[in-house]
Amino acid sequence: MQNQHNNIQNQEEESIDIKKLIYKFLNAWPIFAICVITAILVAFLVNRYSTRIYNVQSTIMVGSNDKGSIGMESIMTAIGYYNPRLSFENEVVILKSYGLTERVVKSLPFEVSYFGEGRLKSSELYKDAPFHIEFDPSHVQLINGDFVVSANENGAFQIRFPEEATPYLYDSSAFATELNMEISDKGEKEQILTVKEGEWLTSETYSFRVVDVNHDVFRDNRYRFRFTDYKTLVMQYNEALEVSPSAEGSSAILLEIQGAQPYKVRDYLDALHMEYLKFGLEAKNEIAVNTLTFISQELKQIEDSLSQVELILQNFRSDNKIIDMSSKGEEVFNRLYELETEYSEQLTRNKYYEYLYAYLKEDRDMEAIVAPSSMGVADPLLIQLIANLSELYVQRNSLGVGIRDNNPRVREIDAQIASERKVLRENLKNIIGSSDISLKDYRSRIAKLEREISSFPKTERELINIQRKFDLNEDLYTFLMQRKAEAGIAMASNLPDNKVIDDARILDDPIKPKGLLNYAIALILGLIFPAGFVLGRDFFDNKIRGKEDVESVTKMPIAAMIGHSSKATNTIVLDSPKSSLAESFRAWRANLKFLAKDQAEPKVISVTSSIGGEGKTFSSINLASVLALSKKKTxxxxxxxxxxxxxxxxxxxxxxxxxxYLSGQSELQEVIQHTQEPHLDLISAGPIPPNPSELIMGDRFWGMLDKLREQYDHIVLDTPPIGLVADTLEIMNHTDFNFYVVRHRYTDKNLLSFANERYVSGNLKNIAIIINDFQLESGYGYGYGYGYGYGYGYYDEENKKSFFNKYFSR
Structure with a gap:
């Protein structure tokens, strides 16, 4: 039976009364209204005074030179170590590299930031700043501190220096302490200096001036500016840059930066485009630059030799009055010229081979090697080997920007580079050996012709030798100049592999704060918080809130519901017999005959409660009074x-x-007192005895009840609270009926378990619940078969309470 009772109770607790829940919310409408208004106001202030953040975007198309993956690359792709779009990912790493970011930052005038001071917040200015700061980058400046600028009446400016700042040298991109610079402290911190437009302010820790002042805008306003070091700027913009694919499967890159100064961010993105394309072009031009450097060094030597030989030839012709050689001498000279030209070309190629071999021995990067074709080398195998090795170095360097050396792809490329270098060295050894043989052959053939020339007359022989040297140097000079021009044209024709699709553009609406979203969130929170408060208060509230709460924790019947009043007297029925509260007691009186099963009306009635303050005495007094008003001797x-x-x-x-009486000090008739109501008598508790329990439990008390039954129609016992004194349980076993008083919004539901357990077990019979001080809440309805009354209570409370006093006192 107990388990069944618990199951019914749990089902009742788990059920949700939607209508009741809605009425709870409606009853707390002022709290909802205040919370919603407050939330909307906060959202308005957030939208009004938050710094607006804008989104700036641009798009870059990444060129792809991928040749496909074979062999090991296919295996690495299959196991997830290698991305086929590796070149695309490498470009993303380059865009996010600190080196490129530093180049961009140094190309822009971002060292000085300007701020306008408003009433509630400061906002950053950019090109619309009413003044600018020109500073000496070769001089130490105070960074990371705010300088406050205000205008004087005479057109000058007052500059208040920052309380804390750090000396920094922009030319070296280093702090003064890192450069071991000795900076003396002359008390410049927090000082205020007056300066005119264009006048330099210079000391050991700063050197700048105010220029480009818009006096109309500057007047009556205060502004701030601060110097920021390159490292901070690089970190700031590098972390702000977001790089992502523009579309799935595309090699286009979407660049995004969010910032409070959209035009400044736009300039940064545009500068990033330029430096990024320049960075890629510099890598492509590096081979051409090295080629031009090599050729220029060779040309310098040949220019000197050619000038000397030309001067010697002119002087020889002038001194010996010789204009042309003999026909035989010219024939031998032409053959010798052809051999020496071929010898010079072979010698140049041999120098290139030796240069290349030495380059390999030094284990230098082959990405920037001088191209063979630029030096007239036409060996297809050598050209292919150098091209393969250069491509591998390009891939390796791209990976090295953001990937560790122990990465499987890096290890694979390093192995390929080592193999290609070994093959190239072996090939160069063979080529140098063949070149040495060719040079030896040329030298032998030239020596043979020189012996033939030795038989010529001395003057003609000397002329041939001088002319030979001149023509040889001239042809070599022409050859190198041609190669230099070709290298220059190749460098000039180089274009970046990547290109800008969309320049930096500012999206129209700021991404923060989101006005409508903030208002929507405010509205939701403005409803959620009071709803949570109402539900939480109701969830954790264990007080009796109505008839349903009583019925959920006990099976004892409810006899009556007594209303609430603010009158200061307990004798409501006698003082206000026509009040609605008196009617609720008449309803209680009417229910007496329905509650007693063995007799028409119970004669001895006890009234008790769980604890003090629940209205037990109030209920006893008015129940006795209403019985007396019905002409029953009470x-x-x-x-x-x-x-x-x-x-x-x-x-x-x-x-x-x-x-x-119980202690034997008085007789029964001596302790009975008469009230102003003729049918109502009273026996007060009397002086407080030292042994109240023993007196109550004594035979004299039970004998007294037997005598009183003969004298009165009804006897109402105002007993002690059942939760505090054990005497009441014994008294209730000798009465005809018992009433258990609970107070609305006061009695804890758990206190009813004591009496309910005894009622369910059958140890306590003839008992019913009286709900006292009941106040009808907005939206609640109730009704039951026993009747009820409205009233205004009996406790000393204000006649009228504000909503919050009434709501939070529940």
């Missing part, structure tokens, strides 16, 4: 010997009472 007995008080409400004395 006796009200104060059985609570520990706290006697009912006599005060009738203006009677407590000199003698129940304790006097």
């Amino acid at each position: 006796l009200l007995v104060g059985v609570d010997l520990r706290k006697p008080k009912i006599y005060n409400d009738f203006g009677l004395k407590n000199d003698v009472g129940l304790s006097s």
Whole structure:
């Protein structure tokens, strides 16, 4: 039976009364209104005074030179270590590299930031700043501190220096302490200096001036500016840059930066485009630059030799009055010229081979090697080997920007580079060997012709030798100049592999704050918080809130619901017999005959409660009064010997009472007092005895009840609270009916478990619940078969309460 009772109770607790829930919310509408208004106001302030953040975007198309993946690359792709779009990912890493960011930052005038001071917040200015700061980058400046600038009446400016700042040298991109610079402290911090437009302010820790002042805008306003070091700027913009694919499967890159100064961010993105394309072009031009450097060094040597030989030839012709050689001499000279030209070309190629071999021995990067074709080398195998090795170095360097050396792809490329270098060295050894043989052959053939020339006359022989040297140097010079021009044209024709699709553009609407979203969130929170408060308060509230709460924790019937009043008297029925509260007691009286099963009406009635303050005495007084008003001879007995008080409400004395009779000090008739109501008598508790329990439990008390039954129609016992004193349980076993008083919004539901357990087990019979001080809440309805009354309570409370006093006092 107990388990069934618990199951029913749990089902009732788990059920949700939607209508009741809505009424709870409606009853708390002022809290909802205040929370919603407050939330909307906060959202308005956030939208009004938050710094607006804009989104700036641009798009770059990444060129792809991928040749496909074979062999090991296919295996690495299959196991997830290698991305086929590796070149695309490498470009993303380059865009996010600190080196490129530093180049961009240094190309822009971002060292000085400007701020306008408003009433509630400061906002950053950019090109619209009413002044600019020109500073000496070769001089130390104070960074990371705010300089405050204001205008004087005479057109000058007052500059207040920052409280804390750090000396920094922009030319070296280093702090003064890092450069071991000795900076003396002359008390410049927090100082205020007056300066005119264009006048330099210079000391050991700063050197700048105010220029480009817009006096109309500057007047009556204060502004701030600060110097920022390159490292901070690089970190700031590098972390702000977001790089993502523009579309799935595309090699286009979307660049995004969010910032409070959109035009400044736009300039940064545009500069990033330029430096990024320049960075890629510099890598492509590096081979051409090295080629031009190599050729220029060779040309310098040949220019000197050619000038000397030309001067010697002119002087020889002039001194010997010789213009042309003999026909035989010219024939030999032409053959010798052809051999020496071929020898010079072979010698140049041989120098390139030796240069290349030495380059390999030094284990230098082959990405920037001088191209063979630029030096007239046409060996297809050598050209292919150098091209393969250069491509591998390009891939390796791209990976090295953001990937560790122990990465499987890096290790694979390093192995390929080592193999290609080994093959190239072996090939160069063979080529150099063949070149040496060719040079030796040329030298032998040239020597043979030189022996033939030795038979010529001395003057012609000398002329041939001089002319030979001149033509040889001239042809070599022409050859190198041609190669230099070709390298220059190749460098000039180089274009970046990547290109800008969309320049930086500012999106129209700021991404922060989101006005409509903030208002929507405010509205939701403005409803959620009070709803959570109402539900939480209801969830954790264990007080009796109505008839349903009583029925959920006990099976004892409800006999009556007594209303609430603010009157200061307990004798409501006698003082206001026509009040609605008096009607609720008449309803209680009417229910007596339905509650007693064995007799028409119960004669001895006890009234108790769980604890003090629940209205037990108030209920006893008015129940006895309403019974007396029905012309029934009624006796009200104060059985609570520990706290006697009912006599005060009738203006009677407590000199003698129940304790006097039970202790044998007085006779029964001596302790009965008459009230102003003819049919109502009273036995007060009397003086407080030292042994109240023993007196109550004694035979004299039970004998007294037997005598009183013969004299009165009804006897109402105002007993002690059942939750505090054990006497009441024994008294309830000798009464005809018992009433258990609970107070609305006061009695804890758990207190009813004590009486309910005894009622369910059958140890406590003839008992019913009285709900006292009931206040009808907005939206709640109730009704039951026993009747009820409206009223205004009996506790000393204000006649009218504000909503919050009433709501939070529940």
